[in-house]
Amino acid sequence: MHDIRLIRDDPAAFDAALARRGLPPQSAALVTLDGQHRATIAEAQATQTRRNELSKAIGQAKGQKDHARAEALMAEVAGLKDALPKLESDEARLGEELEAALAIIPNSPLADVPQGGGEDDNVLVHTRGTQPDLGFAAREHDAIGPALGLDFETGVAMAGARFTLLRGPAARLQRALGQFMLDHVAGRGFEEVAPPLLVRDEALFGTGQLPKFSEDLFRTTEGHWLIPTAEVSLTNIVAGKILAEGELPLRFTALTPCFRSEAGAAGRDTRGLIRQHQFDKVEMVAIVTPDQSEAEHERMTQCAEALLDALQLPFRRMLLCTGDMGFSAARTYDLEVWLPGQNRYREISSVSTCTDFQARRMNARYRPANVEKGGEKGTRFVHTLNGSALAVGRTLVAVIENYQQADGSVAVPAVLQPYLGGLDRLAPR
Structure with missing residues (x-):
C-alpha cells in the first residue's frame, strides 16, 4: 500500500514510478479523493466542536433564564445533529474509496530495477x-x-x-x-x-x-x-x-x-x-x-x-x-x-x-x-x-x-x- 502523504507531497515522482510499471498517471485522482476525504473529516470535526460549544452555551443561557437564546441555540444544535450522520457517512465512504483505489496499485520499483515490458x-x-x-x-x-x-x-x-x-x-x-x-x-x-x-x-x-x-x-x-x-x-x-x-x-x-x-x-x-x-x-x-x-x-x-x-x-x-x-x-x-x-x-x-x-x-x-x-x-x-x-x-x-x-x-x-x-x-x- 502506498502512503497517500508521499503521493500528495510529490505526485510527479509517484506517477513516474507508475510509468516505469507501464501504468498511466493516477496521482491527480488520488490527491483529489484524498482532499475530499480530509475536507469531510475537518468539517465533521468542526461540526462536532461547534455542537459541543453550543451545548455548553445552552446551559449558560438556561442558567441566565435567557429562554429565547437557549431556544435559538437548541435549534442550531438540532441542525448540526442532523448534519453529523451524513458527514460521518461521507467520511467513511470517501476513506473506503481512497483505500480501495490505493489497494490495487502495485509497489514502486527500486531505482536499480531495469525498465522493461516482460x-x-x-x-x-x-x-x-x-x-x-x-x-x-x-x-x-x-x-x-x-x-x-x-x-x-x-x-x-x-x-x-x-x-x-x-x-x-x-x-x-x-x-x-x-x-x-x-x-x-x-x-x-x-x-x-x-x-x-x-x-x-x-x-x-x-x-x-x-x-x-x-x-x-x-x-x-x-x-x-x-x-x-x-x-x-x-x-x-x-x-x-x-x-x-x-x-x-x-x-x-x-x-x-x-x-x-x-x-x-x-x-x-x-x-x-x-x-x-x-x-x-x-x-x-x-x-x-x-x-x-x-x-x-x-x-x-x-x-x-x-x-x-x-x-x-x-x-x-x-x-x-x-x-x-x-x-x-x-x-x-x-x-x-x-x-x-x-x-x-x-x-x-x-x-x-x-x-x-x-x-x-x-x-x-x-x-x-x-x-x-x-x-x-x-x-x-x-x-x-x-x-x-x-x-x-x-x-x-x-x-x-x-x-x-x-x-x-x-x-x-x-x-x-x-x-x-x-x-x-x-x-x-
Missing part, C-alpha cells in the same frame, strides 16, 4: 554451474518420470488437469528434497514454522494477493482461501504488531503445499510438473528494519543459490525488469535452473524485497531503539522480504533431467543420499 527485458546477473554432458539425447522429465513414479494419468483422473500423483521413487525424492531444503534454510538462521494452509481475506490483502488477484486463488465454501505460497502465512505473523527494533530481523521458513488456480496460464506448461495447481515449496520470509533491507535481499538470494550449488544444478540469476515483477515487489531476483530436456533455463526461485509496501497493508511496525533515549519519535513500518528456497516440484524436475542416465535411471545428488537411506540411484520401475 521477461525478455530481464537482466542476467550471473551464471553458475556446468551444464551436464550426458553423452546421449536428453529427455524431458515427463518422459523419464513415469517409470520413476510420476503418475500423471492417475493424478488427472483423480483431480483433473494440473494434478499429479507421485509414487515410489518419485515420492521419496520429493520428500528428500523438501527435508534437505528445510534443513539448509533453518541452518541459515530461519525459524521453522508450520503455518495454516487456510487464511482469511485480511491475510491475503496484507501480502497483496487481494483484492486484485482473487482469480489466481482457490476459496473454500466457508470463505477461507488456500495459500498460494507460505509467504502469506509467514509474513502475516507480524500483522498488526509493533515490534521492538531489537527483535529484528525476524526470519521464518516453512515447507508447505501451495495452491494456485493458474488462471492466466491456459495452454502453458500443460505437460509434466512445471505448472501445477498443487505443489510443495520451501519459503523464506524476513521482517527487517529499512536499513537492513538491502543486505537481507542479497542474503536470502544467496541462501537459495547455495541450495542449487549443493545439488550441483547449473543456474543463473536474473534481475527482473519493471514489467515482469510481482505486484508487491520493489525488486526481484529470479533463479533459473538449467533443464537439459527442454534445453533452456526455467524459473525455480523468486526472491523479492517489498520495502514497506506489505507492512502498510498489514500495519506491521517497529519502535526504534533510541525512542527511550529521547531520539526518534513514534513507530516505523518494517520492511518485508520473501523468496522460494526452492519450489520442490521444479527442483525434482531439475534433478531428474540433469541427473538422468542412458538406461532411464536417475543418479541421486550426494547431498540427498542421506535423506534416502544412502540410495545413490533411482531405478525405473
Whole structure:
C-alpha cells in the first residue's frame, strides 16, 4: 500500500514510478479523493466542536433564564445533529474509496530495477554451474518420470488437469528434497514454522494477493482461501504488531503445499510438473528494519543459490525488469535452473524485497531503539522480504533431467543420499 502523504507531497515522482510499471498517471485522482476525504473529516470535526460549544452555551443561557437564546441555540444544535450522520457517512465512504483505489496499485520499483515490458527485458546477473554432458539425447522429465513414479494419468483422473500423483521413487525424492531444503534454510538462521494452509481475506490483502488477484486463488465454501505460497502465512505473523527494533530481523521458513488456480496460464506448461495447481515449496520470509533491507535481499538470494550449488544444478540469476515483477515487489531476483530436456533455463526461485509496501497493508511496525533515549519519535513500518528456497516440484524436475542416465535411471545428488537411506540411484520401475 502506498502512503497517500508521499503521493500528495510529490505526485510527479509517484506517477513516474507508475510509468516505469507501464501504468498511466493516477496521482491527480488520488490527491483529489484524498482532499475530499480530509475536507469531510475537518468539517465533521468542526461540526462536532461547534455542537459541543453550543451545548455548553445552552446551559449558560438556561442558567441566565435567557429562554429565547437557549431556544435559538437548541435549534442550531438540532441542525448540526442532523448534519453529523451524513458527514460521518461521507467520511467513511470517501476513506473506503481512497483505500480501495490505493489497494490495487502495485509497489514502486527500486531505482536499480531495469525498465522493461516482460521477461525478455530481464537482466542476467550471473551464471553458475556446468551444464551436464550426458553423452546421449536428453529427455524431458515427463518422459523419464513415469517409470520413476510420476503418475500423471492417475493424478488427472483423480483431480483433473494440473494434478499429479507421485509414487515410489518419485515420492521419496520429493520428500528428500523438501527435508534437505528445510534443513539448509533453518541452518541459515530461519525459524521453522508450520503455518495454516487456510487464511482469511485480511491475510491475503496484507501480502497483496487481494483484492486484485482473487482469480489466481482457490476459496473454500466457508470463505477461507488456500495459500498460494507460505509467504502469506509467514509474513502475516507480524500483522498488526509493533515490534521492538531489537527483535529484528525476524526470519521464518516453512515447507508447505501451495495452491494456485493458474488462471492466466491456459495452454502453458500443460505437460509434466512445471505448472501445477498443487505443489510443495520451501519459503523464506524476513521482517527487517529499512536499513537492513538491502543486505537481507542479497542474503536470502544467496541462501537459495547455495541450495542449487549443493545439488550441483547449473543456474543463473536474473534481475527482473519493471514489467515482469510481482505486484508487491520493489525488486526481484529470479533463479533459473538449467533443464537439459527442454534445453533452456526455467524459473525455480523468486526472491523479492517489498520495502514497506506489505507492512502498510498489514500495519506491521517497529519502535526504534533510541525512542527511550529521547531520539526518534513514534513507530516505523518494517520492511518485508520473501523468496522460494526452492519450489520442490521444479527442483525434482531439475534433478531428474540433469541427473538422468542412458538406461532411464536417475543418479541421486550426494547431498540427498542421506535423506534416502544412502540410495545413490533411482531405478525405473
